[in-house]
Amino acid sequence: MTSADNVMRDHPLDIEFVRGAAELAPTERGWLPHRLPAAARAQCADPQLVGAQAQPSGVRLVFRTSSTVIELDLLRTRNAIVGVPDRPDGTVDLRVDGKLAQRVTTTGGDVVRANLSTGQVEIEHGPVGTVRFAELPAHDKDIEIWLPHYERIELVALRTDAPITPASIGNRRVWLHHGSSISQGSNAASPSTTWVALSAASGDVELINLGLAGSAMLDPFTARTMRDTAADLLSVKIGINIVNGDVMRLRAFGPAVHGFLDTVRDGHPDAPLLVVGPLYCPIHENAPGPGMFDVEALRVGRVRFLATGDPAEVPRGKLTLKVVREQLADLMATRMADDPNLHYLDGLELYGPDDSAAHPLPDNLHPDAATHELIATRFAQLAFDKTGAFGQH
Missing domain, CATH: 3.40.50.1110 (SGNH hydrolase)
Structure with a gap:
């Protein structure tokens, strides 16, 4: 059986599989990792701060699995400024047993485009994108999926072709x-x-x-x-x-x-x-x-x-x-x-x-x-x- 023939199974996007986030908040389309808790966010409405803390720098999905295929559906939101070159597409890093194994570019999603001279802001809506990691070793292994560090990311779905279990941090500080x-x-x-x-x-x-x-x-x-x-x-x-x-x-x-x-x-x-x-x-x-x-x-x-x-x-x-x-x-x-x-x-x-x-x-x-x-x-x-x-x- 090839990787493409493997039966994929869905997994709940539970906080026990997410590290580096203070909270996972439900949205209309998925789950949004916040790096600041709600009590902190409530004390400052500055768009710069609100946006930055929802860009999941250091946030990763972590679990143990023998899966050879992993798929993650994401809805990204990118910020853009009229007249300023767009930043490159974000990337998702896959680390297997601590080593960088694959890197996939994000796609689709929404764009919030601001015109600094007029103050006008427009939102261009786009579809959910999927990042897919295939041909992984079939043995049991620690998986870390590092989310983009400068795109707002909503987690929509996680699929693998084998069961997953929470991974322990061991003795790490x-x-x-x-x-x-x-x-x-x-x-x-x-x-x-x-x-x-x-x-x-x-x-x-x-x-x-x-x-x-x-x-x-x-x-x-x-x-x-x-x-x-x-x-x-x-x-x-x-x-x-x-x-x-x-x-x-x-x-x-x-x-x-x-x-x-x-x-x-x-x-x-x-x-x-x-x-x-x-x-x-x-x-x-x-x-x-x-x-x-x-x-x-x-x-x-x-x-x-x-x-x-x-x-x-x-x-x-x-x-x-x-x-x-x-x-x-x-x-x-x-x-x-x-x-x-x-x-x-x-x-x-x-x-x-x-x-x-x-x-x-x-x-x-x-x-x-x-x-x-x-x-x-x-x-x-x-x-x-x-x-x-x-x-x-």
Whole structure:
């Protein structure tokens, strides 16, 4: 009998088979993974945040099976901006016993197209798409299906040609990370090759990724989400969204960092907690936000970003990445004196000025796929080495 002749069986899309999501919410057409719980979502209606948390970066279906064929019906929603080149189609990664085995592109789905000049938003509806993985080894194996990291995904149906059972995490520790679009995976090649996902694989840990594009704002509801989420290791990457969103000034920044960390510590008083400063980003090193699209680049079909703030306002409290790093270094030194499980990693150790010259940010803001791998390698060495914050001393 060939794979095409195998009898496929449907499986309920149950939360026990989903990792990396806070909730599975029913929709008219399927189930939507949310990375922030309902209580957090209720406290902020910002479309950027609402959309980012529904893009399932780090979310994967995990089970054990002897299936040789797996099919997953998905309804994707893509965001598009008139005049801005569309992002490539999302991909779904299949990992078998921890190794990347196949990668399939998503199809169909809806497109939400916004016109920034008029404010008009149009929705183009499309069909449910199917990703299919075939010719898999017939022995019993651990399956991980990593969902796209920058497309909203509704899970519609799961089919295999053999039974499935929940897979155990064994002795692996759970790592909960919060950061910006770089942590969500912008410009990474695929969902299991974002720098966070690659670092988790290197550290042999279970990932919960709260990388939220444009939304790492030291929000109290995100801190409470981290407080209330079971995890062995925690990290918070702070800086770029605070600056390019132009959401606070120097007076508010330090207390906001303290408040965020205090809240996380309320739920995880002794767990290793790593604060990561911002990566090098030339446009915001000495120039404050807000950031915006480079209109001249868009006219020729390129996506680039600019910093539009006035450096002359920095002495009056405007934030730049240089200021953020100085503040974090001082603040963390004070806190670490009283908290032996609190650690600080300067983001320049992951991606600094020399790296910017060798591996420039293609859009002035986000690293490319190769640079995600570089950052992951360095983070694994600095954090998961036995002498690092997450090392097993």
